[in-house]
Amino acid sequence: MSVCSDARARFVDDFGGTPDGVWCAPGRVNLIGEHVDYADGLCLPMALDHRTAVAMRRRVDGILRLRSAGFPEVDVTVTDLASRAVPGWAAYVAGVVWALGPAGFAGADVAVASDVPVGAGLSSSAALECAVALALAELYGRATDDTGRAALASACMRAENDFVGVPTGGMDQQVSLRGRAGHAMLLDCRTGQVRHVPFDPAADGLTLLVVDTAAPHRLVDGQYAQRRRAVEDAARQLGVAILRDVEDVSVLQDSLTDEALLRRARHVVTEVGRVRAAVDALDAGDVRALGPLLDASHRSLRDDFEVSSVELDSAVDAARDAGALGARMVGGGFGGSALALCEADAVEVISRAVLVAAERRGLPQPRFWEVAPAAGAHRCDTA
Numbered sequence: 239m240s241v242c243s244d245a246r247a248r249f250v251d252d253f254g255g256t257p258d259g260v261w262c263a264p265g266r267v268n269l270i271g272e273h274v275d276y277a278d279g280l281c282l283p284m285a286l287d288h289r290t291a292v293a294m295r296r297r298v299d300g301i302l303r304l305r306s307a308g309f310p311e312v313d314v315t316v317t318d319l320a321s322r323a324v325p326g327w328a329a330y331v332a333g334v335v336w337a338l339g340p341a342g343f344a345g346a347d348v349a350v351a352s353d354v355p356v357g358a359g360l361s362s363s364a365a366l367e368c369a370v371a372l373a374l375a376e377l378y379g380r381a382t383d384d385t386g387r388a389a390l391a392s393a394c395m396r397a398e399n400d401f402v403g404v405p406t407g408g409m410d411q412q413v414s415l416r417g418r419a420g421h422a423m424l425l426d427c428r429t430g431q432v433r434h435v436p437f438d439p440a441a442d443g444l445t446l447l448v449v450d451t452a453a454p455h456r457l458v459d460g461q462y463a464q465r466r467r468a469v470e471d472a473a474r475q476l477g478v479a480i481l482r483d484v485e486d487v488s489v490l491q492d493s494l495t496d497e498a499l500l501r502r503a504r505h506v507v508t509e510v511g512r513v514r515a516a517v518d519a520l521d522a523g524d525v526r527a528l529g530p531l532l533d534a535s536h537r538s539l540r541d542d543f544e545v546s547s548v549e550l551d552s553a554v555d556a557a558r559d560a561g562a563l564g565a566r567m568v569g570g571g572f573g574g575s576a577l578a579l580c581e582a583d584a585v586e587v588i589s590r591a592v593l594v595a596a597e598r599r600g601l602p603q604p605r606f607w608e609v610a611p612a613a614g615a616h617r618c619d620t621a
Contacts, residue, residue: 240291240618241262241289241290241351241353242260242289242291242351242618242619243290244260244291244351245260245291245293245350245351246260246293246349246619247365248293248305248306248307248350248351249295249305249347249349252305252313252347252349253295253303253305253347253349253615254515255295256295256402257293257294257295257347257349258295258296258377259293259294259373259376259377259574259617259619259621260291260293260294260617261291261292261294261369261370261372261373261376261615261617261618262289262290262291262292262369262615262616262618263289263290263366263367263369263372263414263415263614263615264285264286264287264288264289264290264354264362264363264365264417264613264614264615265278265285265286265288265289265290265354265355265360265361265363265364265365265413265414266283266285266286266360266364266365266409266410266413266414266456266601267283267286267360267446267448267568267575267577267609268281268282268283268284268409268568268569269282269284269422269437269516269577270282270509270512270513270516270528270531270532270535270566271283271284271409271425271508271509271510271512272351272511272539272566272567272568272569272571273465273469273505273506273509273539273543273545273570273571274313274407274427274481274482274506274509274510274513274537274545275406275407275408275409275425275427276405276406276407276427276466276469277427277469277473277480277481277482277506277510278427278428278480278481278482279427279428279482279506279509279510279513280424280425280426280427280510280513280514281409281424281427281483281513282422282423282424282425282435282513282516282517283409283410283412283413283417283422283423284413284417284421284423284437284593284611284612285413285414285417285418285419285423285427285565285611285612285614286354286360286609286612287609287610287612288351288353288354288355288360288364288365288609289352289353289354289365289369290350290351290352290354290362290365290366290369291350291351291352291369292331292348292349292350292366292369292370292373292617293348293349293385294346294347294348294349294370294373294374294377294595295346295347296344296345296346296377297344297345297346298344298345298419299344299345300315300316300317300344300345301314301315301316301345302315302316302319302331302332302335302345302346302348303345303347303348304328304331304332304348304350305349305350306327306349306350306351306352307347307350307351309326309327309328310325310326310327310328311492312324312325312326312328313329314328314332315345315593316343316344316345317336318332318334318363319332319335320337320463322336322400322401323329324329324401325533326522327366327389327402329401329402330363330366330367330370330397330398330402331348331350331366331367331370332401333367333398333400333401333402334367334370334371334374334393334394334397335370335398336397336401337393337394337396337401338371338374338375338380338390338393339431340374340375340378340380341372341378341379341542342378343378345353350366350369350371352365352366354384355450355605357454357573357574358450358569358574358575359450359567359568359569359570359571359573359574359575360448360450360568360569360575361410361414361461362438363398363402363404363410363534364394364398364406364410364411364414364536365414366493366590367389367394367397367398367411367559368391368394368411368415368614368615369615371390371391371393371394371415371615372387372390372415372421372615372616374619376617382445384416385617386411387415387416387614388415388416388430390411390415391408391411391412391414391415391416391555392408392411392430394411394415395407395408395411398411404462405462405463405466406462407427407466407572408427409425409427411433412425412430413425413614414615415615416432416614417611417612417613417614418434418611418612418613418614419565419611419612420433420436420437420438420610421434421436421437421611422434422435422437422486422520422611423435424513424517426613428480434531435520436520437520437525437611438525438610439525439579439610440582440610442525442526442582443581443582444525444526444563444579444581444582445580445581445584445585445608446577446578446579446580446608446609446610447557447562447577447579447580447585447588447589447606447607447608447609448568448575448576448577448606448607448608448609449553449557449575449576449577449578449589449592449604449605449606450550450574450575450604450605450606450607451547451549451550451553451573451574451575451596451601451602451604452549452602452603452605453547453549453550453573453574453601453602454516454573459482461545461572462570462571462572463573463610465502465543465545468492468499468502469481469499469502469503469506471499472490472494472499472500472502472503473503473504475493475494475496475499476489476490476493476494476503477493481503481506481507482510483577484503484507485507485510485511486507486511487504487507487508490503490504490507497529500542501541501542501543501544502542504538504542505538505539505542505543505621508534508538508542509538512531512534512535515527515531516528516531519531524581525579526563527578528564528579529563529564530564531564532563532564532565532566532577532578532579533564533565533566535566536554536565536566536567536576539566539567539571540544540567543570543571545567545570545571546571547567547571547572547573548599548601549573549601549602549604550567550571550573550574550576551595552592552595552596552599552601553565553576553578553592553595553596554566554567554576554578555605556588556591556592556594556595557576557578557580557588557591557592558578558598559591560584560587560588560590560591560592561580561581561584561587561588562578562579562580562584562588563579563580563581564578564579565578565579567606585608589606592595592604592606
């Protein structure tokens with residue numbers, strides 16, 4: 239049964255009757271361009287076919303009732319949203335209501351189902367936010383064309399930043415709402431403009447393999463916020479508004495005396511360059527050229543930005559040693575998932591090598607998914 243069917247079934251079980259509709263939004267994996275979104279950089283994510291679905295029905299009594307398998311039931315009043323004191327997972331739903339402030343909203347029943355792995359670095363939180371945002375937009379008459387979706391993504395980012403308290407940069411929400419099947423999405427985080435870049439690894443006999451290391455991916459423990467502050471501090475010391483304005487690495491070495499700030503800034507500047515090179519490769523139809531760029535990205539994230547982990551390094555190194563064309567950690571880091579570009583007939587060998595490496599090191603057993611670029615958020619029923 240699909241997650242959309244699961245969400246509808248949960249709604250009927252928990253609330254009775256039928257929802258006004260069911261909407262779903264995808265998780266994402268970022269091909270390249272990590273930890274640059276909050277520096278107004280460039281990134282190249284793609285939407286996944288792993289999705290979160292919400293079944294929603296409007297209420298008129300000011301109550302917001304939220305249900306999801308494996309999580310506590312939460313009931314809050316609409317007036318409670320002003321205090322931003324909604325607990326746990328429910329804050330991601332309530333935060334979107336708070337950020338969008340749809341005219342006429344007076345509560346809702348919401349049931350959630352998902353197959354986006356939580357804690358794997360595939361942006362389960364953005365998938366939930368974007369499914370809720372699209373549902374609210376359609377139910378309350380907000381625009382849902384591409385311009386409207388860009389605005390919805392901004393509201394979801396504000397929900398996560400200001401309501402939940404996680405300082406993410408907005409890439410996840412943009413691709414969850416605006417992704418396109420068969421394409422990666424070049425996102426300019428300064429302007430919000432996107433370009434859909436054709437990307438079909440299967441046509442070249444390749445597979446994208448996501449490796450969930452099973453090490454919890456956590457952004458609320460302060461590490462992510464520390465990296466973001468370092469990027470902002472480096473920009474101030476360089477006398478620029480934001481690191482996107484720096485293109486020459488030598489400028490960093492001439493101006494930043496703090497070694498940690500130098501390394502953080504160097505990652506951002508070189509990663510934006512790698513995104514440009516990746517887009518050039520895809521435009522030229524040379525998918526295999528992504529491999530060395532993935533490797534370089536991981537080294538930068540590991541050594542300069544210091545957001546990798548023993549689990550991620552184990553997966554990346556084992557995949558490369560077993561024949562992957564390139565591999566890197568993805569997402570915020572400190573756990574979560576890695577991505578490997580593989581020859582399709584080598585996936586089994588590479589997966590086995592990653593499993594063996596984890597076992598030898600006493601690490602959690604990884605999980606694997608073969609992924610391809612999927613569509614963005616949409617209504618997934620006709621109710």
